[in-house]
Amino acid sequence: MKQIVIISGKGGTGKTSVTASFAALARKSVLADCDVDAADLHLILQPEIKRREVFRSGHEAGIRVSDCTGCGVCEEVCRFDAIGRAEDGATCFVRDMSCEGCGVCVSACPVGAIDFPEREGGEWFISDTRCGPMAHARLTPGGENSGRLVALVREQAVELAKERQADWVLVDGPPGIGCPVIASLTGTDLAVIVTEPTLSGAHDLSRVLDLAQHFHIPVALVVNKYDLNADLAVRLEKEARERGAFLAGRLPYDGAFTEAQRQGLSVVEYGKGAAAEEIKELWKRIREKINHE
Amino acid sequence: MSRVDGAFRIAVASGKGGTGKTTVAVSLAVLQAQQEEPVQYLDCDVEEPNGHIFLKPAIEETEEAGILIPVVDPALCDGCRKCGDACEFHAIVVPKKAVVFPELCHGCGGCLRACPTGAITEAFRAVGVVECGKAGRLSFVQGLLNIGEAMAPPLIRAVKKKIQPTGLALLDAPPGTACAVVTTVKDADYVLLVTEPTPFGLNDLKLAVELMRSLGRPFGVVVNRACGDDSVRRYCREEGLALLAEIPDDRAVAESYSRGELPLDTVPSFRRALEQLKETLSAACEAVGR
Numbered sequence: 144m145k146q147i148v149i150i151s152g153k154g155g156t157g158k159t160s161v162t163a164s165f166a167a168l169a170r171k172s173v174l175a176d177c178d179v180d181a182a183d184l185h186l187i188l189q190p191e192i193k194r195r196e197v198f199r200s201g202h203e204a205g206i207r208v209s210d211c212t213g214c215g216v217c218e219e220v221c222r223f224d225a226i227g228r229a230e231d232g233a234t235c236f237v238r239d240m241s242c243e244g245c246g247v248c249v250s251a252c253p254v255g256a257i258d259f260p261e262r263e264g265g266e267w268f269i270s271d272t273r274c275g276p277m278a279h280a281r282l283t284p285g286g287e288n289s290g291r292l293v294a295l296v297r298e299q300a301v302e303l304a305k306e307r308q309a310d311w312v313l314v315d316g317p318p319g320i321g322c323p324v325i326a327s328l329t330g331t332d333l334a335v336i337v338t339e340p341t342l343s344g345a346h347d348l349s350r351v352l353d354l355a356q357h358f359h360i361p362v363a364l365v366v367n368k369y370d371l372n373a374d375l376a377v378r379l380e381k382e383a384r385e386r387g388a389f390l391a392g393r394l395p396y397d398g399a400f401t402e403a404q405r406q407g408l409s410v411v412e413y414g415k416g417a418a419a420e421e422i423k424e425l426w427k428r429i430r431e432k433i434n435h436e
Numbered sequence: 437m438s439r440v441d442g443a444f445r446i447a448v449a450s451g452k453g454g455t456g457k458t459t460v461a462v463s464l465a466v467l468q469a470q471q472e473e474p475v476q477y478l479d480c481d482v483e484e485p486n487g488h489i490f491l492k493p494a495i496e497e498t499e500e501a502g503i504l505i506p507v508v509d510p511a512l513c514d515g516c517r518k519c520g521d522a523c524e525f526h527a528i529v530v531p532k533k534a535v536v537f538p539e540l541c542h543g544c545g546g547c548l549r550a551c552p553t554g555a556i557t558e559a560f561r562a563v564g565v566v567e568c569g570k571a572g573r574l575s576f577v578q579g580l581l582n583i584g585e586a587m588a589p590p591l592i593r594a595v596k597k598k599i600q601p602t603g604l605a606l607l608d609a610p611p612g613t614a615c616a617v618v619t620t621v622k623d624a625d626y627v628l629l630v631t632e633p634t635p636f637g638l639n640d641l642k643l644a645v646e647l648m649r650s651l652g653r654p655f656g657v658v659v660n661r662a663c664g665d666d667s668v669r670r671y672c673r674e675e676g677l678a679l680l681a682e683i684p685d686d687r688a689v690a691e692s693y694s695r696g697e698l699p700l701d702t703v704p705s706f707r708r709a710l711e712q713l714k715e716t717l718s719a720a721c722e723a724v725g726r
Contacts, residue, residue, distance in 0.1 A: 151453075152484050153453065153454060153484055153486070154452065154453010154454040154455075154611040155452065155453045155454010155455060156454060159636065178612075179614075180612040180613045180614040180617075180643070181451050181452055181453070181611060181612045181613060181640045181643060183452070183635075183636040183639055183640065186635050186636060186639055201524060202524065220545070220549070222543060222544055222545060223544075224593075238622075239622075239650070239651065239652070240618050240622060240650065240651060241622065243542055243544060244524055245524050245525070245542060245544030245546050246522070246524050246544075246546060247522075247544050247545060247546045247549065250522065250546075250549070250550070251549065282613065282614060284613040284643050284644070284646045284647035284650065285613060285614075285615075285617075285618045285647050285650055285651065286614065286615075287615055288615075289612075289614040289615065290586060317612065318453040318454075318483075318484070318611050318612070319481075319483035319484055319588075319610065319611070319612075320483045320484065320581065320583065321483045321581060321585070321586055321587070321588045321616065322586035322587060322588070323614070324483075325584070325586050339694075340694055341690075341693055341694035341695075341696075342486075342489045342694065342695065342696035343458065343484075343486040343489055343693070343696075344694075346484070346486060346489060347484040347486070350483075350484060350583065353583040354583055354584065357583055357584040358584070368690075371687075371690055371691060371694050372691065372694035372695065375694060375695075396687070396690075401634050404634055404635050404636060405634070405635060405665070407635075
């Protein structure tokens with residue numbers, strides 16, 4: 144069983160469209176949507192939810208106004224600027240969506256006026272799709288610990304893959320290089336980086352290549368919308384190759400990406416446009432590359 | 437537009453990545469500066485900041501930003517485990533003596549307070565840098581997260597400390613709806629949500645709207661790459677959301693962007709849309725400022 148993560152650094156380069164197409168092409172795969180705070184893969188794969196669980200994302204402080212003396216100790220010890228003071232100054236309160244969940248104020252409060260209940264930060268799901276089983280999630284907008292939810296989704300996908308003796312785990316990753324990306328990337332067999340030939344894409348590619356290198360994950364590069372700026376596309380490929388990446392291929396700027404999305408299909412299922420055939424070739428090259436190693 | 441504790445803050449956010457946050461935020465900043473109005477652009481997308489590509493600022497000042505993490509003196513640690521029990525993030529464990537895992541530490545100081553023997557002190561750990569400079573009349577700030585670093589919020593907080601006392605501050609937010617976005621937008625006076633008329637764009641806009649409502653932030657929507665698909669327009673109407681402008685879909689914008697050139701200077705229809713946006717946005721901000 145091989146785990147492939149699709150990431151990009153920059154957002155909106157076509158990660159999810161590529162993942163959905165790979166899902167349609169790969170036999171015996173399990174899917175994981177790790178872009179938990181802006182998940183879109185379900186819009187294409189239309190999962191039928193089989194199991195649904197609450198995501199407990201740690202704890203959150205809450206001050207009982209009736210017991211608060213307004214001494215301000217909590218305000219002093221909080222390093223996350225999460226404590227405010229009521230307009231009359233007599234009591235303190237925890238600002239919405241500001242609590243880090245460290246519990247420092249809870250133990251510091253001299254009158255024990257601060258509760259520390261578990262908080263629910265979203266849900267995660269196990270589903271069936273036409274392309275295989277899928278683990279996915281919905282972080283409550285503003286929810287803490289998205290990285291932990293990503294790790295959970297990946298664990299579920301790997302378990303499913305073992306159960307079903309799947310050959311592939313395909314992970315749709317989030318943009319960026321921070322916590323949820325790290326949680327999507329570490330321990331995978333290959334990172335497919337989908338980039339675009341724009342100066343922003345180039346800048347972000349360079350940083351996400353650094354990240355993959357940092358965690359010793361091999362990289363395959365896909366330049367999407369290459370004809371937007373063909374010269375820059377060549378430069379991106381050169382940089383990536385020099386840094387040890389496998390060049391999986393290029394995709395044209397193709398309206399079929401959006402049209403397929405509107406119809407709830409992956410680009411290869413939609414079938415029209417030049418990109419569909421190219422993606423099939425991409426997948427073939429990636430499959431051969433990974434099976435060789 | 438004003439507020440008591442500093443510049444009026446407009447955050448540009450999106451839910452979905454790649455919808456045009458940076459293009460819009462930078463363009464608004466440039467339009468503002470061209471009218472000789474004091475403006476500051478702050479790139480809070482510290483994982484992948486791109487505003488500098490278009491603004492080409494001269495950086496005048498660079499400083500490290502980070503958190504305080506515990507350092508254990510083994511001679512003083514008696515292995516009582518109180519620090520480990522206090523830590524909610526499993527960043528300090530005590531097999532025999534306390535051991536710190538810096539990359540898990542949120543820097544709350546809980547272990548330091550819990551330690552009865554004084555074995556714990558704190559040391560600064562950088563998570564990235566804050567760079568400040570100028571691009572013409574425009575004041576520029578960006579955060580740049582170190583590679584392999586998980587936690588963006590402490591760096592975003594450091595970027596926001598640079599907000600000037602007066603004028604307009606435009607904050608370019610990261611994509612998504614998680615903690616980095618919350619840290620950027622939670623005290624914004626107004627939030628501009630940039631989306632595109634696709635199923636992904638609409639889905640992620642709905643999540644961003646949910647976030648704005650739970651944060652109680654006033655916000656409006658701008659549709660980028662507007663075309664025949666009126667799903668976002670319909671959604672805004674149904675939900676009673678302010679649709680501030682539509683930027684027409686044009687490959688020339690994408691090509692200009694690819695070269696790091698602001699389409700404001702190269703594509704007239706884009707400039708018109710942005711000028712309109714500046715007007716409607718400023719009216720919307722006046723309304724909430726009152």
